[in-house]
Each structure stands twice: as C-alpha cells, then as structure tokens.
Amino acid sequence: xxxxxxxxxxxxxxxxxxxxxxxxxxxxxxxxxxxxxxxxxxxxxxxxxxxxxxxxxxxxxxxxxxxxxxxxxxxxxxxxxxxxxxxxxxxxxxxxxxxxxxxxxxxxxxxxxxxxxxxxxxxxxxxxxxxxxxxxxxxxxxxxxxxxxxxxxxxxxxxxxxxxxxxxxxxxxxxxxxxxxxxxxxxxxxxxxxxxxxxxxxxxxxxxxxxxxxxxxxxxxxxxxxxxxxxxxxxxxxxxxxxxxxxxxxxxxxxxxxxxxxxxxxxxxxxxxxxxxxxxxxxxxxxxxxxxxxxxxxxxxxxxxxxxxxxxxxxxxxxxxxxxxxxxxxxxxxxxxxxxxxxxxxxxxxxxxxxxxxxxxxxxxxxxxxxxxxxxxxxxxxxxxx
Amino acid sequence: xxxxxxxxxxxxxxxxxxxxxxxxxxxxxxxxxxxxxxxxxxxxxxxxxxxxxxxxxxxxxxxxxxxxxxxxxxxxxxxxxxxxxxxxxxxxxxxxxxxxxxxxxxxxxxxxxxxxxxxxxxxxxxxxxxxxxxxxxxxxxxxxxxxxxxxxxxxxxxxxxxxxxxxxxxxxxxxxxxxxxxxxxxxxxxxxxxxxxxxxxxxxxxxxxxxxxxxxxxxxxxxxxxxxxxxxxxxxxxxxxxxxxxxxxxxxxxxxxxxxxxxxxxxxxxxxxxxxxxxxxxxxxxxxxxxxxxxxxxxxxxxxxxxxxxxxxxxxxxxxxxxxxxxxxxxxxxxxxxxxxxxxxxxxxxxxxxxxxxxxxxxxxxxxxxxxxxxxxxxxxxxxxxx
Numbered sequence: 001x002x003x004x005x006x007x008x009x010x011x012x013x014x015x016x017x018x019x020x021x022x023x024x025x026x027x028x029x030x031x032x033x034x035x036x037x038x039x040x041x042x043x044x045x046x047x048x049x050x051x052x053x054x055x056x057x058x059x060x061x062x063x064x065x066x067x068x069x070x071x072x073x074x075x076x077x078x079x080x081x082x083x084x085x086x087x088x089x090x091x092x093x094x095x096x097x098x099x100x101x102x103x104x105x106x107x108x109x110x111x112x113x114x115x116x117x118x119x120x121x122x123x124x125x126x127x128x129x130x131x132x133x134x135x136x137x138x139x140x141x142x143x144x145x146x147x148x149x150x151x152x153x154x155x156x157x158x159x160x161x162x163x164x165x166x167x168x169x170x171x172x173x174x175x176x177x178x179x180x181x182x183x184x185x186x187x188x189x190x191x192x193x194x195x196x197x198x199x200x201x202x203x204x205x206x207x208x209x210x211x212x213x214x215x216x217x218x219x220x221x222x223x224x225x226x227x228x229x230x231x232x233x234x235x236x237x238x239x240x241x242x243x244x245x246x247x248x249x250x251x252x253x254x255x256x257x258x259x260x261x262x263x264x265x266x267x268x269x270x271x272x273x274x275x276x277x278x279x280x281x282x283x284x285x286x287x288x289x290x291x292x293x294x295x296x297x298x299x300x301x302x303x304x305x306x307x308x309x310x311x312x313x314x315x316x317x318x319x320x321x322x323x324x325x326x327x328x329x330x331x332x333x334x335x336x337x338x339x340x341x342x343x344x345x346x347x348x349x350x351x352x353x354x355x356x357x358x359x360x361x362x363x364x365x366x367x368x369x370x371x372x373x374x375x376x377x378x379x380x381x382x383x384x385x386x
Numbered sequence: 387x388x389x390x391x392x393x394x395x396x397x398x399x400x401x402x403x404x405x406x407x408x409x410x411x412x413x414x415x416x417x418x419x420x421x422x423x424x425x426x427x428x429x430x431x432x433x434x435x436x437x438x439x440x441x442x443x444x445x446x447x448x449x450x451x452x453x454x455x456x457x458x459x460x461x462x463x464x465x466x467x468x469x470x471x472x473x474x475x476x477x478x479x480x481x482x483x484x485x486x487x488x489x490x491x492x493x494x495x496x497x498x499x500x501x502x503x504x505x506x507x508x509x510x511x512x513x514x515x516x517x518x519x520x521x522x523x524x525x526x527x528x529x530x531x532x533x534x535x536x537x538x539x540x541x542x543x544x545x546x547x548x549x550x551x552x553x554x555x556x557x558x559x560x561x562x563x564x565x566x567x568x569x570x571x572x573x574x575x576x577x578x579x580x581x582x583x584x585x586x587x588x589x590x591x592x593x594x595x596x597x598x599x600x601x602x603x604x605x606x607x608x609x610x611x612x613x614x615x616x617x618x619x620x621x622x623x624x625x626x627x628x629x630x631x632x633x634x635x636x637x638x639x640x641x642x643x644x645x646x647x648x649x650x651x652x653x654x655x656x657x658x659x660x661x662x663x664x665x666x667x668x669x670x671x672x673x674x675x676x677x678x679x680x681x682x683x684x685x686x687x688x689x690x691x692x693x694x695x696x697x698x699x700x701x702x703x704x705x706x707x708x709x710x711x712x713x714x715x716x717x718x719x720x721x722x723x724x725x726x727x728x729x730x731x732x733x734x735x736x737x738x739x740x741x742x743x744x745x746x747x748x749x750x751x752x753x754x755x756x757x758x759x760x761x762x763x764x765x766x767x768x769x770x771x772x773x
Binding site: 032042044045047052074085088090095102105106108141144386 | 455456457458459460461464465466467468469472476477508509510511512513549550551552553569570571593594595596630632633670671672688690692697698713714715716734735736737754756
C-alpha cells in the first residue's frame with residue numbers, strides 16, 4: 001500500500017492469485033443448459049448469446065448447433081443483438097436509469113425564453129432569443145453555471161470542440177461565438193451578413209450551415225478563417241422557408257416544406273416529400289426523424305437513400321415540433337398538447353405519450369446528453385430534464 | 387545508433403519487400419484479403435466484420451461467401467459482435483481504458499464523527515453521491531478525480547440513495563423510515579420530505595419514472611409520489627434488502643427462507659417470486675439479467691428478467707458474503723462484505739475476471755458505476771474506493 005503524493009488516496013494492491021477461472025456452477029448440460037453443444041471453443045459464444053438474451057435455444061436444453069439459419073431467424077437474432085448492445089452500451093445503463101419518465105420534474109427557470117439547445121457532453125447550452133444570451137447549465141443536476149450576453153436574438157445553437165456558436169435570428173442574420181472555457185461576458189459576433197432569420201445551425205466538421213427562414217428563405221455557409229468577420233455564402237436557389245437543419249455524417253439536410261439533401265455548396269441534391277410543415281428533425285445514425293407540425297405526423301427517412309420508411313401518426317402527436325434522440329429513444333415535442341411522444345428508435349415501436357406541461361406551457365425543442373433529454377419550454381424560459 | 391550489417395540490411399529490405407508484396411497482394415485481392423469475395427456492394431460489409439474481428443474468414447484468403455451459416459457459427463459471429471460493439475462503444479474505449487485494474491484506489495478522508503460508515507453510492511453521471519449511515523451524512527465526490535465536493539448533514543440513518551434529474555433522494559434507515567431530498571444544483575441542504583414516508587428501516591431505493599420506491603428491512607415495500615402520498619405494502623414480504631427497476635417492473639430481494647427475488651406490479655403486489663440463495667442483498671440489472679448477491683451462500687444468482695428463469699448460480703471467484711453489485715456496461719462487480727474484497731465477471735458470458743483483496747479496508751457494500759469506474763463504499767472502513 002502506498003500513498004499518492006499530494007492526496008489522501010491510497011492504493012491497495014490486489015491479489016492476483018485470486019484470478020480464478022471456470023468457477024461458474026449450476027451450468028447444466030455439456031455447454032451451459034445445452035446438452036447438444038460440445039464444451040469446446042464454440043461454447044463461450046453460444047453461452048454469450050444465451051446469457052445476453054439473443055437466443056433462447058430451440059428448447060430449454062437444446063440449441064441445435066448444426067442446423068442452418070434462415071433469413072427470418074437471423075432477423076430475430078440480429079434485432080436482439082442490436083437491442084442488447086444498444087441497451088448495455090447506453091450511458092443510462094450503468095446509472096440504473098431504465099425508467100422512462102412519467103411526468104415533468106422540477107423544470108429549471110433559465111431566466112429568459114429558451115428555444116434551442118445543444119450539449120458538449122457534460123453541460124447543456126441554451127440560446128434565448130428573448131433575453132439575448134447564451135447560458136450554460138450543468139447536465140448532472142441542471143445548475144445554471146454561466147451566462148454570456150450580447151447575443152441578440154440568439155436562436156440556433158451548436159457546440160463544436162470547446163466552442164459554442166449561435167445564430168442571431170435577425171435580418172440579416174448573425175453568427176455569435178464563444179470559447180466554452182472563457183469567463184462569462186459578451187459573445188463575439190463573427191458574422192453579420194447571414195441570410196434572413198437563421199433559425200437553426202449545424203456543423204459538418206469544417207463549415208457551419210444555417211437554415212434561414214427568410215424571406216427570402218436560404219441556407220448560409222460560414223467558414224472559419226483567422227480573422228473577423230467570417231466569410232458567408234448564402235444560397236437562395238430552391239429554398240422557400242427553411243427551418244431545421246442537421247448533418248448525417250455525409251450531407252446536410254434541411255426541412256423546407258420538404259426534406260432537402262444538400263451538397264457542400266448548399267445545392268439541393270435530393271428532395272424528399274414528407275408531411276406538412278416539417279420542423280426540427282433528428283438523425284439517429286441511420287434514419288432522419290422529421291416532425292411534421294401541419295399534419296400531426298413524423299416521417300422516418302432513410303438518410304442513405306432518402307426513402308420514407310414510415311409515416312408515424314397517433315401516439316399523442318399534436319403539432320409536433322422537434323425530434324431528439326438519446327441513443328435508444330426518440331422524443332418528439334408536442335407544443336399543441338403540452339406532451340411529448342416517445343418511440344423506440346430501432347423498431348419504431350411506440351413507448352407512449354407523457355404529459356409535459358408546466359405553468360401552462362408545453363415543450364418546444366432540446367437535446368440529449370445520452371443520459372437525459374433536455375427539453376426547452378419556449379417563452380417562459382423553463383428547461384426540463386426528462 | 388547501432389550499426390547494421392549489410393547482410394542484415396539486405397535481409398531487412400528483403401523482408402520489407404516481402405511484406406510489401408504480401409500487402410500488395412492482399413490489397414489487390416478482390417475484396418480485401420478475400421479472393422473469393424467480389425468487390426461489389428457486399429464487400430464493405432465483409433471487410434467491416436473482418437477488420438472488427440467478428441470473422442476471420444474460412445482461411446487467410448477466403449471467406450466462402452456462398453456457404454451456409456450453422457447456428458453454432460452464428461453464435462460465434464453474434465457473440466463477437468456484442469463484445470466488439472460494446473467495447474468500442476463504451477466510454478472507457480474513447481479514454482483508452484481497456485484495462486481491468488490490478489489495484490484499487492481508496493479515499494480515507496471522508497469526514498465524519500463518529501467514524502463514517504459509507505453505505506451506498508450512486509452516480510448522477512458526473513459526481514458520485516455516498517451515504518454515511520452513522521453520521522447521517524451525504525457526500526458528493528467528483529467522478530473525474532475523486533475530489534470531495536460537499537458533505538451534507540441531517541440525513542439521519544442515511545442508507546439508500548438515488549439520483550433523479552437533479553434531485554438526490556436518501557432513505558433514512560430508521561423506524562419509521564424517513565425520506566430526504568437534496569437539490570443537487572443548489573448543493574444542499576438535506577430536506578426531510580417526511581419522517582414516516584417509508585416503511586420501517588428502508589435500505590435500497592429505486593425509481594420507475596414516477597415514484598420513489600424503497601425496500602424495507604422490516605418487511606415491506608414503499609412507494610412515494612408527491613401527488614398521491616406514500617404507500618407501504620407488507621403482503622408477502624419478510625425482510626427486504628434490495629430493489630431495482632428493469633424498465634417494466636420493480637424487483638425486490640427478500641431475506642426470507644428461502645431467499646427470494648420477487649417481481650412487483652405498480653401497486654407493490656407480488657407478480658412472481660424466484661427462489662435464489664440465502665439472504666439476497668442489493669441486486670443489479672444489466673439490461674437482460676438481474677444479478678443477485680446471496681450473502682450467506684456466497685453465491686450470485688443470474689436471473690433472466692423477462693422470464694424469471696435462473697440462468698446460472700455463480701460461486702467461487704472470491705465470493706465471500708457478497709452484498710452489492712454494479713454494472714459498468716461490460717463488467718459486473720460484486721462487493722464481498724465479509725471477505726473485504728470484490729469479484730469481477732464479464733457480463734456478456736459470465737466468465738470470471740478475478741477477485742481483488744481490499745484489506746485493511748472492511749465491509750465493501752453498495753457499489754455503483756458511472757460507466758467509467760466502479761465506486762465502492764466501505765461500510766466498516768470509512769472509505770470510498772474507486773476501481
């Protein structure tokens with residue numbers, strides 16, 4: 001045992017002699033419960049898919065190891081594999097958070113209207129176009145940490161590698177920035193010539209793209225350069241009134257009456273017909289979830305092809321505004337009813353609808369840090385952890 | 387710099403050339419190293435499972451793409467898929483933490499008069515919260531470096547602990563049972579929700595998205611909501627220690643004879659009872675199975691939550707009076723309250739990863755994980771361990 005310099009932590013030496021193997025007992029049959037599987041090199045694989053719930057065997061005591069697998073059976077195996085891996089790999093699992101919230105608990109008063117939010121993995125960042133600030137809150141408990149002012153009409157927000165960027169929802173639009181390690185104070189305005197009323201912002205690893213609702217509707221591309229202001233290119237061709245924007249790892253997508261896939265220069269590569277008035281979408285790694293305010297539906301679009309896989313309705317959808325993904329679940333806000341609707345993202349199975357109203361105000365948009373959903377509640381400034 | 391002989395130099399060139407040639411021949415194969423796979427739309431899938439170690443091919447240069455897969459072979463593919471994906475996707479992988487510690491760190495400066503008895507720990511995702519039963523204290527420790535951030539007093543008999551959306555709930559192991567809350571954002575103080583909210587002598591707490599539940603040692607389960615008040619149910623219970631929520635139901639461990647793991651409905655009525663070992667304590671759910679430490683038997687029962695079937699009863703691996711269990715996404719850690727040690731398993735296939743001596747610190751109890759580390763309170767050691 002030795003003391004660590006400068007601390008009161010001490011280190012105990014483990015007893016490697018106790019590294020024992022093969023002491024699992026009450027495993028019945030030759031390989032666990034399976035009497036028809038030999039205790040050879042394949043046995044641990046069979047046991048793992050049994051213990052993790054991927055297979056149940058053909059009977060409680062047989063696995064039928066030599067039989068081929070049909071495509072139908074394989075679908076079941078792969079589906080259970082995905083579910084098991086996603087659940088075990090979630091940040092929620094080590095924290096024992098297997099619940100889905102049944103109501104809204106203790107919304108946080110941010111002090112100004114809160115609309116769009118993003119996370120750096122540890123903290124939550126909220127833009128307030130009413131109060132003209134950007135606020136940082138600690139994700140573990142929601143404590144308000146710091147506020148940066150001077151972000152006039154701050155609306156869309158994105159966190160990029162230790163920096164925070166927000167659009168100024170003005171005409172012409174603005175882009176504000178701040179290093180997240182800086183002392184609270186004023187933001188830096190890095191561009192003042194974005195398209196009219198940039199509502200949302202996304203980043204592709206090199207440039208920012210903003211969805212500008214206009215008029216005229218447009219998409220602006222903002223480049224990092226060593227000096228201010230940052231150069232801006234605004235594209236209006238083909239756009240009507242963009243609202244939401246996301247990056248799928250290859251392309252930007254904007255909601256603009258339809259769902260539009262863009263190239264690096266904001267030219268439209270593909271247009272996907274979704275529901276009426278699509279708003280703030282989310283990408284789950286495979287599919288884009290598009291809430292359609294005007295048709296009380298959610299379109300699920302395969303990003304790689306643009307195919308509409310499903311159009312979801314019911315499950316409490318009522319003026320659905322924003323979709324958020326936490327690694328397993330999709331949450332859609334319903335400002336019209338003061339509720340949120342939840343789906344299992346992998347299978348599109350409904351989880352249910354939860355009342356989400358506080359002081360007469362419903363949910364608006366938000367983000368997830370992989371543990372919780374953080375849902376903004378609009379003009380009253382509340383932010384709820386869910 | 388060491389001189390190299392011409393002969394060796396030529397040999398080195400020759401070997402390098404051979405490697406390059408081999409590399410080149412691999413690269414010019416039809417699909418990576420596999421000469422029997424076409425370089426078509428399926429090739430990237432084959433390469434991904436090859437590079438991830440999910441398949442090795444039928445030989446070094448063949449994959450046998452049209453061959454059928456037996457159920458046995460598929461078990462190997464799926465098992466490796468689970469392992470590789472969890473390993474790559476875990477928080478530990480991004481931080482290069484591929485080790486299993488051979489040592490553990492313990493902090494011994496948890497303040498307390500009388501001497502602190504850390505009972506249970508719970509992470510809120512960033513910080514770790516620990517109860518001190520004798521001192522009625524709650525400690526907040528920073529998860530990244532173990533710094534003691536806050537010591538909050540006034541939680542008499544503090545034992546079970548739960549972090550829910552910025553609020554930390556603490557059960558007082560008293561009769562009747564008390565429930566306390568802490569506004570984590572404000573950093574305290576400890577608020578008494580009610581002196582008799584819970585049944586007598588509550589131990590572990592759990593949450594189902596609506597109510598705070600407690601397993602009460604005196605033989606009841608309680609659930610509390612601010613809207614409907616508190617309810618305590620005694621029917622069918624003898625002496626409860628542990629409680630968890632599996633996404634659908636609450637499960638409690640009952641130190642009855644024989645020991646039981648019972649599945650409850652939303653009103654606390656028993657839906658199913660599974661006979662486990664003697665004196666089951668504080669269990670954990672790994673997403674598929676419930677791991678139940680059986681204190682007197684020095685065993686761990688692994689129970690399939692969806693059916694209640696006992697998949698295995700583990701013994702050995704240093705088990706000695708097991709009390710608490712935690713899951714970090716890949717591994718299960720069991721604290722040995724009697725043996726002053728802890729035991730590890732790989733959760734996916736239940737293989738042992740060894741046991742670790744913690745003496746002179748004593749009585750490791752209600753462990754938790756934050757996804758990176760295990761945090762172990764030593765009830766008899768006034769210490770918090772990180773492993």
